[in-house]
Amino acid sequence: MSDDAWMGDGDWHPSAEIAMLRERARLLARVRAFFAERDVLEVETPVLGHGGSTDPHLASLSLEATTPGGRERLWLQTSPEFHMKRLLAAGSGPIFQLARSFRDGEAGRRHNLEFTMLEWYRPGVTLDELIAEGDALIRHVLSGDPGPLRRRRYRELFRDALDLDPFTAPLEALRARAETIGELSMRDADRDGCLDLLMSLVIEPELGRGGVDVVIDYPASQAALARKHRDPEDGMEVAARFEIYLAGLELANGYDELTDAAEQAVRFEADNRQRQALGKPHVDIDRHLLAALTAGMPSGSGVALGMDRLIQLALGKESVAEVMAFATPRC
Numbered sequence: 001m002s003d004d005a006w007m008g009d010g011d012w013h014p015s016a017e018i019a020m021l022r023e024r025a026r027l028l029a030r031v032r033a034f035f036a037e038r039d040v041l042e043v044e045t046p047v048l049g050h051g052g053s054t055d056p057h058l059a060s061l062s063l064e065a066t067t068p069g070g071r072e073r074l075w076l077q078t079s080p081e082f083h084m085k086r087l088l089a090a091g092s093g094p095i096f097q098l099a100r101s102f103r104d105g106e107a108g109r110r111h112n113l114e115f116t117m118l119e120w121y122r123p124g125v126t127l128d129e130l131i132a133e134g135d136a137l138i139r140h141v142l143s144g145d146p147g148p149l150r151r152r153r154y155r156e157l158f159r160d161a162l163d164l165d166p167f168t169a170p171l172e173a174l175r176a177r178a179e180t181i182g183e184l185s186m187r188d189a190d191r192d193g194c195l196d197l198l199m200s201l202v203i204e205p206e207l208g209r210g211g212v213d214v215v216i217d218y219p220a221s222q223a224a225l226a227r228k229h230r231d232p233e234d235g236m237e238v239a240a241r242f243e244i245y246l247a248g249l250e251l252a253n254g255y256d257e258l259t260d261a262a263e264q265a266v267r268f269e270a271d272n273r274q275r276q277a278l279g280k281p282h283v284d285i286d287r288h289l290l291a292a293l294t295a296g297m298p299s300g301s302g303v304a305l306g307m308d309r310l311i312q313l314a315l316g317k318e319s320v321a322e323v324m325a326f327a328t329p330r331c
Helices: 018-037 081-089 127-141 154-162 171-182 191-206 261-277 287-295 307-314
Strands: 061-067 070-076 095-102 114-123 149-153 212-219 228-230 237-246 249-256 300-306
Touching: 018 095, 018 127, 018 307, 081 095, 081 114, 081 287, 081 300, 114 127, 114 307, 127 149, 127 212, 127 237, 127 249, 127 300, 127 307, 149 154, 154 191, 154 212, 171 191, 191 212, 249 307, 261 287, 300 307
Parallel strands: 149 212
Antiparallel strands: 061 070, 095 114, 114 300, 212 237, 228 237, 237 249, 249 300
8 A cells, every 4th residue: 555545635634723723611610600500500411312302303423332231222312301301300409511412414504413502401400590690601602792691482483574474384385385385395394394404504603792682482283302391372382492593593402301201201202103104204302311311300501502502602613513623524
């Protein structure tokens, strides 16, 4: 073999400049200091688990490995949520983690297949209190004032931007609007698929302009691992969750956490049925999480924040690759 044969023809250089990696390290230290001041314990949990995310809108990665139990299927975690909730059930108290997370097919200016998720949980804390803390964390990391914190109801955003009610508009009307705006066939799309497309193309780009926008009261079908409550307008069931946006970027997703093991099991099974209907692969349910919920996880709230996106904004970069050592194409 020649000296050149093993060198390859790819670019071995980092995605980010070394100066940016120094800035990244500085900002991560600020995050750790933020939680240390609040007596929130930093934890580390596995990136592999016996269960994956059944969420129909996420694509989990898996592998086969030889374990003490033999040859098994293990799942790369889309977030550290399940393991962290097991710690909560074991009595950890408030915890946070800067976790390596994985989602298949996610690459672009805002995404990378492997990324850093900042996730934290606070037993006994309300969703409103966690929104305030998430806003404080973002301001602690950014160098300038992003503007006021504003709460925006999901339903009102659709009414204002698209003149339709996302909860009551007929599915065919949603499909027609999504098809026109997205310029692709939505004939077989379900309700949430239409709403997601309209949200991403029409509403999200305008959020977080001149302030930090917090979207609340999502459709109940988008509750994922959150509790549900009643819309104050008409009593319709909605998800007890929020998302934080800045400069057109979704930064964080928070829940009033579901603690009912039976309800969680029902949702996992429903997710896999929906995955099957969409032609997506079955994902193993995390039985350890269900056992932890059965044992008793304290009520409280949790939030996941895309750390690479926040660093991108803090450093004024156009893409997450510019603040990562090696983005997926160069890994």
